[in-house]
Structures are given as structure tokens and as C-alpha cells.
Amino acid sequence: MLDNPAKPLVSVRDLKMHFPIYSGLLRRRVGEVKAVDGLTFDVMEGETLGLVGESGCGKSTAGRAVLRLYDITGGQIEIDGREIGNTPQSQLRDLRPTMQMVFQDPQASLNPRMTVEAIIREPLDEHTTLTPMEKREKVAELMDAVGLNRKFAARYPHAFSGGQRQRIGIARALALNPKFIVCDEPIAALDVSIQAQVVNLLEDLQEKFGLTYLFISHDLSMVRHIATRVAVMYLGKIVELADRETLFAAPLHPYTKALLSAVPEPDPALARNTNRIILQGDVPSPSNPPQGCNFCTRCPAVMDICKQVEPEYREVKPRQFAACHLYNET
Amino acid sequence: MPDGTLPVLDVQDLKTVFKTRAGEVHAVNDVSFHLQKGELLGVVGESGSGKSVTMMSLLGLLPMPPAEIRGGRVMFEGQDLLTLDPKGLRSVRGARIGFIFQDPMTSLNPVFTVGHQIAEPLRKHMGMSKKRATERSKELLELVGIPDAGRRLHDYPHQFSGGMRQRVMIAIALACDPQVLIADEPTTALDVTIQAQILELMKELRDKLGMAVIWITHDLGVIAGIADRVMVMYGGQVVEHAPVHELFANPQHPYTSALLKTIPSISGKRAARLTVIEGQPPLVLGAPTSCPFRDRCAQAMPVCATKVPPRYDVGEGHDAACFLVDPLEVAHAG
Numbered sequence: 001m002l003d004n005p006a007k008p009l010v011s012v013r014d015l016k017m018h019f020p021i022y023s024g025l026l027r028r029r030v031g032e033v034k035a036v037d038g039l040t041f042d043v044m045e046g047e048t049l050g051l052v053g054e055s056g057c058g059k060s061t062a063g064r065a066v067l068r069l070y071d072i073t074g075g076q077i078e079i080d081g082r083e084i085g086n087t088p089q090s091q092l093r094d095l096r097p098t099m100q101m102v103f104q105d106p107q108a109s110l111n112p113r114m115t116v117e118a119i120i121r122e123p124l125d126e127h128t129t130l131t132p133m134e135k136r137e138k139v140a141e142l143m144d145a146v147g148l149n150r151k152f153a154a155r156y157p158h159a160f161s162g163g164q165r166q167r168i169g170i171a172r173a174l175a176l177n178p179k180f181i182v183c184d185e186p187i188a189a190l191d192v193s194i195q196a197q198v199v200n201l202l203e204d205l206q207e208k209f210g211l212t213y214l215f216i217s218h219d220l221s222m223v224r225h226i227a228t229r230v231a232v233m234y235l236g237k238i239v240e241l242a243d244r245e246t247l248f249a250a251p252l253h254p255y256t257k258a259l260l261s262a263v264p265e266p267d268p269a270l271a272r273n274t275n276r277i278i279l280q281g282d283v284p285s286p287s288n289p290p291q292g293c294n295f296c297t298r299c300p301a302v303m304d305i306c307k308q309v310e311p312e313y314r315e316v317k318p319r320q321f322a323a324c325h326l327y328n329e330t
Numbered sequence: 331m332p333d334g335t336l337p338v339l340d341v342q343d344l345k346t347v348f349k350t351r352a353g354e355v356h357a358v359n360d361v362s363f364h365l366q367k368g369e370l371l372g373v374v375g376e377s378g379s380g381k382s383v384t385m386m387s388l389l390g391l392l393p394m395p396p397a398e399i400r401g402g403r404v405m406f407e408g409q410d411l412l413t414l415d416p417k418g419l420r421s422v423r424g425a426r427i428g429f430i431f432q433d434p435m436t437s438l439n440p441v442f443t444v445g446h447q448i449a450e451p452l453r454k455h456m457g458m459s460k461k462r463a464t465e466r467s468k469e470l471l472e473l474v475g476i477p478d479a480g481r482r483l484h485d486y487p488h489q490f491s492g493g494m495r496q497r498v499m500i501a502i503a504l505a506c507d508p509q510v511l512i513a514d515e516p517t518t519a520l521d522v523t524i525q526a527q528i529l530e531l532m533k534e535l536r537d538k539l540g541m542a543v544i545w546i547t548h549d550l551g552v553i554a555g556i557a558d559r560v561m562v563m564y565g566g567q568v569v570e571h572a573p574v575h576e577l578f579a580n581p582q583h584p585y586t587s588a589l590l591k592t593i594p595s596i597s598g599k600r601a602a603r604l605t606v607i608e609g610q611p612p613l614v615l616g617a618p619t620s621c622p623f624r625d626r627c628a629q630a631m632p633v634c635a636t637k638v639p640p641r642y643d644v645g646e647g648h649d650a651a652c653f654l655v656d657p658l659e660v661a662h663a664g
Binding site: 258 | 524549551
């Protein structure tokens with residue numbers, strides 16, 4: 001897309017989000033779940049960064065932490081030139097219009113007792129001084145933009161299908177002209193034929209409004225379609241980050257390779273000839289990650305050093321970052 | 331494998347309706363299919379296409395009312411399952427027909443050990459002693475690849491991960507050496523790397539045990555890798571049915587070809603824009619009088635609104651329910 005070196009709109013350094021575990025009679029703090037443990041990445045202006053990983057790898061937590069929906073444990077987050085990592089919540093309010101979120105479950109993220117108009121208007125009520133007439137006009141424009149019929153503004157969410165509800169959620173996120181939108185599995189709850197509709201809509205809106213997306217998903221083929229660059233997470237850390245084409249054609253990290261080979265290919269001739277890398281076992285608990293590399297318990301290419309030293313996350317090839325000892329033999 | 335022999339399961343014109351306040355929802359409309367020994371039949375469709383309801387109807391698992399089976403025949407081992415009384419059905423279900431549900435989280439009982447739950451069908455259907463059932467349970471857990479099986483028998487479902495729980499479900503379904511295994515979206519709730527493990531396991535088990543499998547899913551990728559034949563459902567009807575290679579290479583129904591185009595590929599060329607099927611899947615209220623896909627079909631014709639298209643043969647073991655492939659129409663056009 002953009003050949004000239006774009007500048008980062010979002011810049012995340014060593015982001016950590018640990019959740020405490022309390023246990024016992026006195027509810028003492030006995031440990032912590034390291035849901036996100038040291039993420040470093042940039043999201044360039046106008047691009048879509050795909051964030052993929054399996055359930056429990058911390059990708060949703062990362063998305064929420066970047067928008068400061070949590071008080072983070074450590075690290076810096078800079079959005080549009082402003083440091084928000086350590087800003088108290090009260091001061092974040094003024095910044096909220098630039099950064100928005102689209103949630104996974106359109107059923108749960110829309111208030112069933114508010115009409116579509118009220119849902120889309122709420123951010124305008126909170127953050128702008130528009131007159132009621134202007135607000136109504138803006139809501140109608142937003143409904144047009146996401147492909148909802150304006151006539152349905154007075155209806156309630158239950159009257160809409162899953163795909164249409166997701167459009168309502170997108171309209172709400174767009175209301176304040178944001179620059180950056182975190183899309184947390186926006187299509188996971190939708191049927192295959194509806195998924196394509198929503199993805200195309202997100203792409204159209206990106207072009208029209210110059211949006212920047214962090215697109216969180218477990219669906220690798222959809223990420224390959226929509227993302228400019230892709231980051232792969234495993235157990236709270238990014239194991240690999242590269243341009244879309246590079247990542248899918250020449251992945252470096254053994255986990256990325258296994259993950260890509262596990263995706264079922266919708267073509268019987270290909271599906272039966274590919275050499276699947278079947279990983280053994282399950283993902284370890286993030287409250288008790290293994291020593292050394294997080295992936296060492298399941299890695300097909302594990303070495304002795306992996307069980308002792310955590311690999312450094314670095315630029316292995318130009319524009320391709322990975323955290324793996326296989327590429328540290330210098 | 332499948333040749334000349336009688337099918338293990340033969341379903342003819344199955345019809346299921348749900349009575350709701352809005353009217354009768356015709357969830358399954360004249361669905362017919364058969365299953366040969368040792369074969370894996372994939373059933374594809376979106377939510378509401380009637381794929382799960384079809385399978386639940388033939389096993390008598392639907393609550394009646396509101397559900398009602400209006401007609402059809404389900405021949406299994408020389409008897410019609412639809413005419414069996416609840417007791418007769420119970421002796422078939424879980425014994426000669428195994429069932430795996432989508433969500434391993436909710437389909438295991440949290441208050442019994444896994445060993446108890448695997449032993450239950452063994453003792454009920456096979457009349458095994460407690461000791462013998464425990465031994466067999468251990469073998470089954472080993473068969474589905476759970477390490478340290480003997481000790482794991484005494485664990486409760488919450489002590490297993492999602493993938494392991496699904497393995498336990500498979501072990502329960504396999505307990506009585508079923509002729510037919512019906513798996514309803516068994517890997518949908520799982521991560522891709524775990525899904526790959528389960529798919530590999532299923533292929534292995536089928537080759538080892540030689541049972542016939544019906545695999546329900548919405549994921550065409552999974553179907554491509556595992557099925558012998560595929561049945562595509564839409565709006566409660568079978569719209570296309572073909573051997574797996576034929577279906578992917580030469581889809582005849584507009585819905586199937588559109589569906590194949592909407593999913594982006596993980597390898598191969600990346601499309602600049604995804605093809606979409608506009609509109610929503612239908613809710614079939616009242617008996618269907620037209621093609622269910624008509625409103626979303628780019629090639630809809632006047633005839634599509636007047637009657638339900640029958641399944642026309644378009645090749646060897648390949649049929650499609652679409653007037654576009656009607657031999658008479660094709661002759662006219664030619």
C-alpha cells in the first residue's frame with residue numbers, strides 16, 4: 001500500500017498486562033497470569049496490523065490494553081504522538097475519540113434496551129456539542145456509511161441479524177471520527193457468507209476515512225486477506241511479526257510454521273498433499289509459563305538453550321522480527 | 331469401500347418442522363442421503379441451514395413439541411428409526427450410532443469423573459462388569475491419545491483442556507464400537523493446532539475401526555481435508571451433493587460456488603476483494619414453495635419463485651437442486 005516509510009500512529013513498547021491471582025482464606029496474592037508479557041510493535045498510519053494467535057494467547061487482552069481499557073502493568077503506549085501508557089483514566093477521556101473498538105460479540109456489546117439511533121448517538125452525546133438535529137443527521141450518515149437502512153434507526157438490536165448488529169457496532173465506533181480502531185475478532189461470531197460482507201465493509205471504511213486498524217483474529221486466512229503486516233502471539237508474547245506476504249510465504253518461527261500448516265485449506269487436492277506439522281500437547285498456563293522460550297514445550301525444533309534462555313525478539317531479516325534461538329547463531 | 335453394498339444408513343425424505351408462535355418453521359425439508367460403510371460424509375451449511383436438526387431428528391434427540399417429524403424414513407440395520415419407541419431408540423443411540431457434540435465444555439457432566447462417563451455406555455449397552463468397563467475405558471482413552479490414561483480416568487472434566495475434553499467425547503462416542511459416528515461441529519470450539527490434532531486422530535480411527543462417519547461443519551477447509559463425499563445444505567434442503575474433489579472442482583449450485591469464493595485462501599493468490607453473497611440466510615416459515623436461495627442468487631430465474639427445485643443428477647454421484655442444471659431447461663437453452 002504505502003511504499004514511502006509511513007510513520008507509526010501507534011507505538012507500543014514492552015507492554016505488560018498481568019492479572020493477579022488471589023487464593024486461600026485471606027485472599028492473598030499467590031501469583032499472576034501473565035496475559036501479555038512484553039509486547040513491542042508499531043502500527044503505521046493507514047495500515048492494518050493483524051494480531052493472530054490461539055485462544056488464551058493474550059491477543060484480546062493486548063488489544064484492550066493498547067486502548068487502556070485496563071490499567072497496564074508496565075510499558076509505554078503512544079497513540080498519535082501522545083503517551084497514554086501511564087496517563088490516569090480521568091485524563092484519557094479527551095483522547096477516547098481518536099481510538100475506538102469493535103467487539104467480537106455484537107449480541108453482547110450492544111445494549112438491548114437502546115434503539116440503534118441511541119446506540120450510535122451515545123458517543124456524540126458524550127463527546128461533542130452538536131445540536132440534536134446535527135446529531136440525527138450524523139447518525140443517519142453513519143448508518144449509510146455502514147450499509148444500514150436509515151429507516152431502521154428506531155429499532156432495537158434484537159431485530160437485526162448478527163451481521164447487521166456488527167454493522168451497528170462499527171457505526172458506533174466511527175461516530176467520533178477516530179484514527180485508530182481495534183477490531184477484536186469482529187467476524188468470529190458470523191456465518192461464512194456474512195464474514196466477507198463485514199470484511200469488505202471494514203476495508204471500504206478504511207479507504208474512505210483513512211483508518212488504522214489493529215485486527216485481532218484467530219482466522220489466519222482472513223487475516224491474510226485484510227492485514228498489511230501480521231504479528232503472531234503465543235502465550236503473551238509476539239513470536240513473529242512481518243509483512244503479510246513474507247509471513248505467509250516464508251515464516252521463520254516454528255510456531256508460525258505449525259500454525260499456518262494447521263489451517264485447513266479449502267481445496268481437497270492441496271489439503272491432502274500438504275505436510276501438516278501436528279503440534280503435540282497443549283498451550284502451557286500463562287500463570288506458570290515454562291522456563292526459557294515459551295514455546296519450548298511443544299516446539300518440533302527445540303534445542304537445549306531454548307529450555308534455559310528466553311530468546312530475544314529482534315529483526316532477523318529486514319522487516320521480519322522473530323523471537324527464536326534458531327536464528328541467533330551469530 | 332462403498333460399492334454395491336447396502337448403505338449403513340439410508341435417510342429418505344426427512345421432514346422436520348418446529349411449531350413457533352410466528353408459525354411453522356420448516357427446518358428440514360425432504361432431506362435424503364445415504365451413508366456407506368467406512369465412508370466419511372461431510373455436511374456443510376451455515377447456521378440455520380438445518381444440518382444439525384437433520385441429525386438430531388434421525389436420532390430422536392429433538393424436544394417434541396415444539397419439534398415434529400412430518401415424514402420420511404431412516405433405515406438403519408433393517409429398521410426404521412423413526413418408528414422406534416424411546417426405549418428402542420435408546421438402545422441404538424450411543425451404542426450402534428455414536429454422537430459427538432460441538433461443545434466439549436457443556437456436553438460432559440461436570441460432577442462425574444471422566445472414567446465414570448466413558449464406562450456408562452459400556453455398562454448400559456454392553457452389560458460389562460464394573461471392572462471390565464474400567465479396563466475398556468482405559469483402552470479407549472489410550473486409543474484417542476490421552477497420555478497417562480489410567481490416572482486420567484479419575485479426573486473430572488474441568489481438569490482437561492478443550493482439546494483433551496473433545497478426545498474424551500470421542501472416546502465415549504466410540505465406546506460401544508458404533509457402526510455410524512455422527513460428529514456435529516466437533517472442532518469448531520477448538521484452536522487450529524488442536525483441530526489439526528483431532529482431524530488427524532479421526533482419520534486414523536476411521537481407518538482402524540472402519541466405521542462410517544457423518545461430519546457436520548461450516549468450515550469448507552475441514553471438509554476438503556477429511557470427507558469422501560459432501561452434502562451442502564441451505565434453508566433446510568440439500569442443495570448439492572457430490573464426491574469431495576468433484577464438489578470443489580466443479581460446483582454446480584450457485585450457492586456452493588459462491589460459498590467457495592467467499593473464503594479467502596491461506597496460500598495461493600490473494601484476491602483484492604472478497605466475493606460476497608448479499609443478503610441473509612432465510613428462515614423458512616411455512617412449507618417451502620420456491621428455491622430457498624432465490625433471493626440471494628445472482629442467476630435467479632422466474633421459475634425459481636414458483637416451485638422448489640428437485641435434485642437433478644449432473645454427474646456420477648453428483649446432484650444439485652437448481653433449475654439451472656435442469657436437463658429440460660438446458661436442452662431448451664441449447
